[in-house]
Amino acid sequence: TLIRLSDYQAPAWRVSRVELTFDLGIDATEVTSRLQLACDPTGPAPLRLDGEGLTLLDIQLDGQPLPESAWRYQDNVLEVDGARDGSVLETRVRVTPAANTALEGLYLSGSRETGFLLTQCEAEGFRHITFFLDRPDVLASYTVTLRADRERFPVLLAGGNPDGHGELDDGRHWARFVDPHPKPSYLFALVAGRLQKIERDYVTGSGRPLQLVIWAEADAIRHCGYAMDALERAMRWDEQAYGREYDLDVFHVVATHDFNMGAMENKGLNIFNAKYLLADPDSSTDEEYRAVEAVVAHEYFHNWSGNRVTCRDWFQLSLKEGLTVFREQQFSADMNSPALKRIEDVALLRRAQFPEDAGPLAHPVRPAQYSEINNFYTATVYEKGSELVRMVAGRLGRDGFRRGMDQYFSRHDGQAATLEDFLGALGDANGIDLGAYLAWYAQAGTPRLTARGRYDAAHRTYTLTLSQHTAPTPGQPHKRALPIPVKLALFDPRGRMVPLHLAGNGADAGASERVLVVDKAEQSFVFEQVEAAPVPSLLRGFSAPVILECDYAPADLALLLRHDPDGFNRWEAGQQLAARAYDNLREGNSSAALDAWCEALSALFGDTSVDAALLADLLTPPGEIELSERERQVNPSHVHALRQQLQEHLALRIGRETLEQRYTALAAHTSLELDAASQARRRLKRRVLELLARIDPWAAHGLATLQYDNAPNMTDRLGALAVLVRGDAPQAHAALAHFRERYADNPLAMDKWFSVQALLPGAVVLERVRQLESDPAFTLKNPNRVNSLFGAWARSNPDGFHRPDGSGYQLLAERLRQLDALNPQVSARLATAFNGWQRLEPTRHAAARSAIAALAAHPGLSRNLTEIVQSMLQG
Numbered sequence: 001t002l003i004r005l006s007d008y009q010a011p012a013w014r015v016s017r018v019e020l021t022f023d024l025g026i027d028a029t030e031v032t033s034r035l036q037l038a039c040d041p042t043g044p045a046p047l048r049l050d051g052e053g054l055t056l057l058d059i060q061l062d063g064q065p066l067p068e069s070a071w072r073y074q075d076n077v078l079e080v081d082g083a084r085d086g087s088v089l090e091t092r093v094r095v096t097p098a099a100n101t102a103l104e105g106l107y108l109s110g111s112r113e114t115g116f117l118l119t120q121c122e123a124e125g126f127r128h129i130t131f132f133l134d135r136p137d138v139l140a141s142y143t144v145t146l147r148a149d150r151e152r153f154p155v156l157l158a159g160g161n162p163d164g165h166g167e168l169d170d171g172r173h174w175a176r177f178v179d180p181h182p183k184p185s186y187l188f189a190l191v192a193g194r195l196q197k198i199e200r201d202y203v204t205g206s207g208r209p210l211q212l213v214i215w216a217e218a219d220a221i222r223h224c225g226y227a228m229d230a231l232e233r234a235m236r237w238d239e240q241a242y243g244r245e246y247d248l249d250v251f252h253v254v255a256t257h258d259f260n261m262g263a264m265e266n267k268g269l270n271i272f273n274a275k276y277l278l279a280d281p282d283s284s285t286d287e288e289y290r291a292v293e294a295v296v297a298h299e300y301f302h303n304w305s306g307n308r309v310t311c312r313d314w315f316q317l318s319l320k321e322g323l324t325v326f327r328e329q330q331f332s333a334d335m336n337s338p339a340l341k342r343i344e345d346v347a348l349l350r351r352a353q354f355p356e357d358a359g360p361l362a363h364p365v366r367p368a369q370y371s372e373i374n375n376f377y378t379a380t381v382y383e384k385g386s387e388l389v390r391m392v393a394g395r396l397g398r399d400g401f402r403r404g405m406d407q408y409f410s411r412h413d414g415q416a417a418t419l420e421d422f423l424g425a426l427g428d429a430n431g432i433d434l435g436a437y438l439a440w441y442a443q444a445g446t447p448r449l450t451a452r453g454r455y456d457a458a459h460r461t462y463t464l465t466l467s468q469h470t471a472p473t474p475g476q477p478h479k480r481a482l483p484i485p486v487k488l489a490l491f492d493p494r495g496r497m498v499p500l501h502l503a504g505n506g507a508d509a510g511a512s513e514r515v516l517v518v519d520k521a522e523q524s525f526v527f528e529q530v531e532a533a534p535v536p537s538l539l540r541g542f543s544a545p546v547i548l549e550c551d552y553a554p555a556d557l558a559l560l561l562r563h564d565p566d567g568f569n570r571w572e573a574g575q576q577l578a579a580r581a582y583d584n585l586r587e588g589n590s591s592a593a594l595d596a597w598c599e600a601l602s603a604l605f606g607d608t609s610v611d612a613a614l615l616a617d618l619l620t621p622p623g624e625i626e627l628s629e630r631e632r633q634v635n636p637s638h639v640h641a642l643r644q645q646l647q648e649h650l651a652l653r654i655g656r657e658t659l660e661q662r663y664t665a666l667a668a669h670t671s672l673e674l675d676a677a678s679q680a681r682r683r684l685k686r687r688v689l690e691l692l693a694r695i696d697p698w699a700a701h702g703l704a705t706l707q708y709d710n711a712p713n714m715t716d717r718l719g720a721l722a723v724l725v726r727g728d729a730p731q732a733h734a735a736l737a738h739f740r741e742r743y744a745d746n747p748l749a750m751d752k753w754f755s756v757q758a759l760l761p762g763a764v765v766l767e768r769v770r771q772l773e774s775d776p777a778f779t780l781k782n783p784n785r786v787n788s789l790f791g792a793w794a795r796s797n798p799d800g801f802h803r804p805d806g807s808g809y810q811l812l813a814e815r816l817r818q819l820d821a822l823n824p825q826v827s828a829r830l831a832t833a834f835n836g837w838q839r840l841e842p843t844r845h846a847a848a849r850s851a852i853a854a855l856a857a858h859p860g861l862s863r864n865l866t867e868i869v870q871s872m873l874q875g
């Protein structure tokens with residue numbers, strides 16, 4: 001059954017107050033709920049509450065036990081007769097946390113002996129805990145009392161401010177929490193068990209003292225310091241950038257190894273996948289440190305963009321997620337390098353979102369319908385959603401956007417809002433109608449923007465013609481033109497930006513950069529007083545989430561690669577050039593682009609003024625998934641081989657000795673420090689080693705072995721290990737055995753041990769995946785472990801997954817079936833690794849189809865997995 005946006009109706013019943021009492025136990029937890037109901041006076045509607053898998057023990061209405069004839073519990077709905085406006089409904093139910101392998105609702109993390117209890121409610125987990133109007137537009141204030149055995153569950157936490165605790169009989173104790181801010185049920189959370197903490201006092205900008213507490217299991221608590229620092233930075237930043245302060249007396253954060261997603265912004269009690277909270281140099285890479293900072297900030301920022309102003313319904317998910325990703329991106333740019341952050345984010349968009357938009361799972365940022373909402377926590381809703389906010393923010397400018405956000409937060413505080421509300425508030429605060437941007441939220445697919453330039457020497461004019469086209473996506477055969485902001489500059493042949501004089505537009509005349517908005521199928525713009533044929537730098541900073549096609553000559557791109565001061569576009573020019581070089585290699589054509597790319601990069605390689613981290617990114621060609629998008633029929637092994645060749649050419653041009661010298665110079669600086677310069681050196685060092693491995697594996701493996709043995713941190717250790725493993729070096733075996741032993745007790749490090757092997761190129765990986773599955777450390781019950789092996793293999797190793805005989809598809813389909821019985825959210829997400837199968841070359845295409853069809857035909861699949869495989873086959 002499909003839920004449709006167009007069917008939205010305001011709730012007939014609301015809950016103003018919730019009182020919950022939990023008698024916690026691992027095998028059985030009893031939940032007593034007291035709901036203060038309010039009824040919409042416009043019409044009597046039956047009271048229907050959501051509830052899944054609950055054993056109802058007791059039910060009372062307005063203090064009276066309800067006869068069995070007055071209620072019905074079937075098909076996950078509890079219907080109650082006789083409720084009125086102001087009624088109080090009390091229920092007592094039993095749930096079984098230890099049996100909950102779906103990790104939704106109340107579940108156990110870790111072992112029965114030492115693990116702890118926790119909840120995950122977004123999107124619809126609360127109905128697995130108690131009966132409720134489990135939808136985001138029902139906001140209530142919560143009072144939560146937890147009761148449990150003191151020895152087994154010494155720490156009891158729920159969202160809100162603490163409101164007393166004490167002893168009970170039989171070694172039990174209790175704690176109460178009151179949340180003064182009305183919230184939807186998906187933001188409810190509790191945690192109970194043996195946890196350690198670190199604490200920090202914090203005083204808000206307006207002078208209110210509060211306490212930050214991070215909780216983790218005993219062996220992990222010493223890895224929480226970095227997250228605490230990041231949290232403090234995020235809180236300070238939100239005060240300064242958006243004027244937003246935290247609003248409770250205490251902010252709890254908890255780490256768990258058993259979590260379906262990255263983290264969750266529960267009010268006052270954020271819960272994190274340990275992967276995004278724990279960090280220490282011995283087991284975390286530099287990338288992981290940055291991810292911890294970003295996710296800690298993301299969840300904290302939700303306190304305003306998501307919690308204080310929440311979503312009316314799940315179709316508006318991007319209202320909180322796109323906006324919060326955007327806020328996190330701004331924060332991370334401020335904390336680190338803006339250009340590197342932009343490169344990283346756009347690379348992610350292209351790797352994860354563009355393929356989504358181009359395949360059978362394509363959906364608008366605001367989907368029109370869904371069967372299972374958990375399938376819509378996608379790169380489109382998050383990453384493309386952030387790009388849409390970025391376009392609007394760019395349109396309003398810094399001060400205008402802040403004015404608009406102030407308006408949005410104050411107008412909708414305490415409400416469940418829509419994307420119309422968001423654009424309305426931003427527009428109203430600036431006297432602008434932003435309604436045209438709604439089309440971006442409603443239309444799936446990535447627009448292609450084609451640019452053609454024509455220079456007229458006689459009139460010294462340059463005419464830029466921009467046209468847009470979006471290909472059909474499933475269910476959306478006809479596409480309309482969208483407003484596309486194109487930030488641009490023009491370069492003269494010597495690589496200097498020229499002043500812009502746009503015909504018929506005096507504003508900003510003479511500026512060197514401006515934004516043109518293309519909102520028709522085709523538009524032309526004429527620039528005057530242009531002395532020579534210019535090279536345009538388009539979509540600077542990636543000003544819109546589109547695919548740009550421009551008839552650049554290789555020399556034009558090389559000029560931008562050398563001279564564009566926009567760090568993003570400089571990198572972009574290199575990516576375009578590399579993509580052209582890839583096309584050349586595939587077609588065996590003349591290699592003007594390949595020459596230009598290698599030439600420009602080897603020049604930059606010798607230029608010590610180029611930032612080392614940017615250089616590392618410049619030296620990295622587009623990934624295999626991105627390159628596959630250039631093929632009409634994809635042969636992933638072929639793409640892999642061509643990309644390797646591309647790197648080989650580059651390495652040869654730079655030269656073996658130059659690479660080795662640079663590596664040695666970088667290795668001499670090895671340190672434990674996390675500052676930008678140290679991180680940049682490590683990033684470049686790894687890249688240089690990888691390039692060297694393309695042309696002199698023997699030397700590279702020798703250096704990698706030394707690096708592995710002497711690495712003072714995980715970045716260097718894992719980087720070296722990856723070079724050894726992927727190069728099939730004789731030293732790989734010993735290094736893997738050493739790593740396995742050294743990190744046997746560290747789950748996050750062990751995940752990397754699985755991943756690095758799942759990325760083995762070629763046919764051999766299949767045997768390796770099967771071996772790894774039978775390693776005692778492997779389990780289908782832990783989402784991180786599943787993703788570290790099967791996710792890495794099926795998603796990040798196209799050559800190793802797409803075996804021509806279909807063996808990869810069969811193995812994945814088989815595991816998906818087993819996994820689905822345990823955890824539908826994780827199986828459905830992993831199944832999206834089949835995305836793009838329609839464009840595979842005929843042999844693989846047929847093999848993929850039959851594996852997906854066989855999976856789809858299996859009876860008893862979850863709604864989650866069913867929706868994904870059905871769309872996969874229909875799209």
Ligand code: ARG
Nearest residue numbers: 122123261263264265374377
């Ligand atoms: N709201 C969380 C975030 O910060 C994601 C939680 C999604 N969980 C789920 N089961 N769909 O992005």
Ligand code: ZN
Nearest residue numbers: 298302321324
């Ligand atoms: Zn989020």
